[in-house]
Amino acid sequence: MKTEFRALFVGVAAISxxxxxxxxxxxDKTIKIGALFPMSGPGSYFGAQDKQGVGLALEQLNKSGxxxxxxxxxxxxxxxxxxxxxxxxxxxxxxxxxxxxxxxECSDATLAVMPIVDQAKVPLLNAGSSSIKxxxxxxxxxxxxxxxxxxxxxxxADNAYKRLNARNAVLLFENTNAGIGNAQVFKDTFTKLGxxxxxxxxxxxxxxxxxxxxxxxxxxxxxxxxxTYTLEGQGLKITxxxxxxxxxKGGGGDAIQIGTxxxxxxxxxxxxxxxxxxIRIVQFDPTxxxxxxxxxxxxxxxxxxxxxxxxxxxxxxxxxxxxxVVKRGGKDAQSIRDGLAATKNxxxxxxxxxxxxxxxxxxxxxxxxxxxxxxxxWTSLKWN
Amino acid sequence: MTTTIVLQQAINGVVxxxxxxxxxxxxxxxYGVLVQINFAHADFVTLGAFAAYFLxxxxxxxxxxxxxxxxxxxxxxxxxxxASIFTPLRRKGxxxxxxxxxxxxxxxxxxxxxxxxxxxxxxxxTQYSSEVIRFSGIFVSWQNVIIIAVSSVxxxxxxxxxxxxxxxxxxxxxxxxxxxxxxxxxxxxxLIMLTFVIASALAGMxxxxxxxxxxxxxxxxxxxxxxxFAIVIIGGFGNVEGTILAGLIVGxxxxxxxxxxxxxxxxxxxxxxxxxxxxxxxxxxISERREENV
Numbered sequence: 001m002k003t004e005f006r007a008l009f010v011g012v013a014a015i016s017x018x019x020x021x022x023x024x025x026x027x028d029k030t031i032k033i034g035a036l037f038p039m040s041g042p043g044s045y046f047g048a049q050d051k052q053g054v055g056l057a058l059e060q061l062n063k064s065g066x067x068x069x070x071x072x073x074x075x076x077x078x079x080x081x082x083x084x085x086x087x088x089x090x091x092x093x094x095x096x097x098x099x100x101x102x103x104x105e106c107s108d109a110t111l112a113v114m115p116i117v118d119q120a121k122v123p124l125l126n127a128g129s130s131s132i133k134x135x136x137x138x139x140x141x142x143x144x145x146x147x148x149x150x151x152x153x154x155x156x157a158d159n160a161y162k163r164l165n166a167r168n169a170v171l172l173f174e175n176t177n178a179g180i181g182n183a184q185v186f187k188d189t190f191t192k193l194g195x196x197x198x199x200x201x202x203x204x205x206x207x208x209x210x211x212x213x214x215x216x217x218x219x220x221x222x223x224x225x226x227x228t229y230t231l232e233g234q235g236l237k238i239t240x241x242x243x244x245x246x247x248x249k250g251g252g253g254d255a256i257q258i259g260t261x262x263x264x265x266x267x268x269x270x271x272x273x274x275x276x277x278x279i280r281i282v283q284f285d286p287t288x289x290x291x292x293x294x295x296x297x298x299x300x301x302x303x304x305x306x307x308x309x310x311x312x313x314x315x316x317x318x319x320x321x322x323x324x325v326v327k328r329g330g331k332d333a334q335s336i337r338d339g340l341a342a343t344k345n346x347x348x349x350x351x352x353x354x355x356x357x358x359x360x361x362x363x364x365x366x367x368x369x370x371x372x373x374x375x376x377x378w379t380s381l382k383w384n
Numbered sequence: 385m386t387t388t389i390v391l392q393q394a395i396n397g398v399v400x401x402x403x404x405x406x407x408x409x410x411x412x413x414x415y416g417v418l419v420q421i422n423f424a425h426a427d428f429v430t431l432g433a434f435a436a437y438f439l440x441x442x443x444x445x446x447x448x449x450x451x452x453x454x455x456x457x458x459x460x461x462x463x464x465x466x467a468s469i470f471t472p473l474r475r476k477g478x479x480x481x482x483x484x485x486x487x488x489x490x491x492x493x494x495x496x497x498x499x500x501x502x503x504x505x506x507x508x509x510t511q512y513s514s515e516v517i518r519f520s521g522i523f524v525s526w527q528n529v530i531i532i533a534v535s536s537v538x539x540x541x542x543x544x545x546x547x548x549x550x551x552x553x554x555x556x557x558x559x560x561x562x563x564x565x566x567x568x569x570x571x572x573x574x575l576i577m578l579t580f581v582i583a584s585a586l587a588g589m590x591x592x593x594x595x596x597x598x599x600x601x602x603x604x605x606x607x608x609x610x611x612x613f614a615i616v617i618i619g620g621f622g623n624v625e626g627t628i629l630a631g632l633i634v635g636x637x638x639x640x641x642x643x644x645x646x647x648x649x650x651x652x653x654x655x656x657x658x659x660x661x662x663x664x665x666x667x668x669x670i671s672e673r674r675e676e677n678v
Contacts, residue, residue, distance in 0.1 A: 041603060044503030175648050203647040206607050208598040209403075211528075212396045212642035219389050233505040233599030244516050244525050251516075270507035272514065 034092035036103030043080030053315030082112035107131030107178035153185025166224035214241035243274035250274035265309035284313035285368035317348035401635020402535035406590035410583035416622030426605030427493035432591025458588020497602035620668020
């Protein structure tokens with residue numbers, strides 16, 4: 001009898017230990033997310049705001065985990081450029097060995113990273129690069145939740161022609177894959193509709209003074225819209241220079257500056273009255289009444305004491321979409337890739353997500369238009 | 385219309401050129417006296433811009449006062465860094481050490497500013513940024529009028545200082561032949577310090593003038609420094625008059641390239657000009673005649 005008790009005790013103890021061990025092991029499981037964000041150079045405002053969105057998502061997810069998994073993020077500075085991005089991606093893959101990577105923001109950097117993730121067979125989830133080349137041809141390991149330059153460009157040109165009755169346009173763009181690509185799509189669509197492009201003016205990222213460009217634009221005659229594709233810093237200077245030259249509404253002219261997803265929230269306040277009437281696509285509309293948007297905005301404000309920007313929002317969505325894939329069984333690079341590809345009508349704070357065969361999000365509800373009002377606040381135009 | 389555009393672009397070019405000259409003058413002064421390239425010069429420009437920004441936004445000072453403040457901050461920083469880093473390295477007798485140290489100082493300053501001020505661009509607006517004077521189809525912002533006025537006065541004062549004061553003549557003597565100047569009773573170390581202080585003060589002031597024009601981030605100065613180096617080479621290393629002339633030429637070349645060619649070609653045209661100068665007149669537009677003074 002004594003021996004039977006002893007055997008029973010040992011058995012229960014062993015089972016208990018195994019159970020505890022298994023539970024502990026389950027809690028230790030981690031999905032490793034590599035983050036390629038620009039944290040230095042002219043695009044570093046992307047990285048700063050992306051990190052806030054990621055931080056909030058991690059805080060929420062890691063309270064209880066998902067399917068027994070916690071989430072850990074390793075950041076690398078990819079500097080919005082091809083060379084630093086490839087170096088950062090290699091460092092991440094070799095040292096951190098991520099299950100999935102998020103980023104980059106700038107198209108040139110993302111395009112440079114894509115062959116590396118393809119070779120390493122690690123999924124890359126992108127939320128900020130608009131170049132069509134990211135998904136066409138793309139590769140089977142790269143996914144994009146952001147509407148690409150063609151989706152945005154066609155929609156913007158269509159709205160410029162039909163809603164704003166624009167017939168003459170001048171294109172201003174930085175000489176990068178994204179800048180040139182965005183401008184080209186607008187031009188193709190706008191001219192097909194019957195509009196006329198008076199000039200296409202490209203410039204490097206090292207241009208500081210836009211007075212000369214604004215002078216040239218002012219000499220082109222009647223202009224209805226000026227689609228502009230630059231990062232925030234140059235965008236500010238262009239908007240101010242165009243107003244000083246009396247071209248845009250902000251300077252007493254008739255032209256309206258329009259743009260796709262490049263600029264962060266707060267741009268209007270920095271640009272001042274020069275930005276009056278600026279209409280641009282953003283990836284996140286905080287005035288949406290969906291619960292996901294309201295909850296995100298409230299949580300963000302509670303954590304950072306600031307209203308969220310679209311960069312905060314799309315970084316948050318990237319992590320939350322990965323968590324959704326993990327919830328559906330994703331546990332490593334291959335299963336996360338497959339889970340992303342199988343995503344159907346996922347509802348994020350920026351809009352919904354469903355990938356086509358090129359891994360491009362097909363949903364247009366991620367395209368939100370905002371217009372700058374005279375008091376430098378903005379209004380959501382609800383065009384989509 | 386064509387005449388108006390030509391004139392407008394001339395004004396734009398002079399404004400831009402004036403800013404370049406202010407940045408390049410510090411570089412050329414340091415090179416002239418020390419025969420050393422200061423890679424940290426861009427960061428003195430950036431720090432001057434931030435000094436002016438915070439004086440205006442935290443203390444509520446006016447823009448003109450903030451330009452003076454940036455000048456003083458630049459001077460103080462120049463003195464501090466030269467005394468604590470460059471002078472001890474120079475005493476070791478190896479010319480390479482201070483040169484490498486300027487790279488170190490540059491990286492250190494950029495990262496300190498990144499930590500302090502963050503990466504998000506600042507909007508440096510002054511009361512003059514949006515005030516525009518319009519006449520006969522020409523527009524000039526009051527900001528640009530101030531840039532031209534302050535730059536002209538500064539350049540004139542520097543020119544007068546170098547040409548007519550004892551210290552200025554001593555500086556020129558050291559730049560032409562440091563050892564002989566020493567034999568004449570001039571203390572080269574004091575003059576090197578003075579050069580650093582003047583050059584850094586000019587950089588700080590240039591930062592305050594540039595800040596409303598360029599994109600203010602911790603990397604702001606680096607966006608103009610490459611052009612400033614080109615201007616120093618085109619003008620003739622160490623030559624103040626040549627630097628002024630080259631700065632204005634580069635500003636005008638940029639404006640007219642934007643108007644009649646393509647802004648994407650600006651760097652090709654400017655650096656093409658640089659290569660042309662190196663090929664046909666490597667001593668620059670106005671070369672120093674050092675040999676005659678030995």
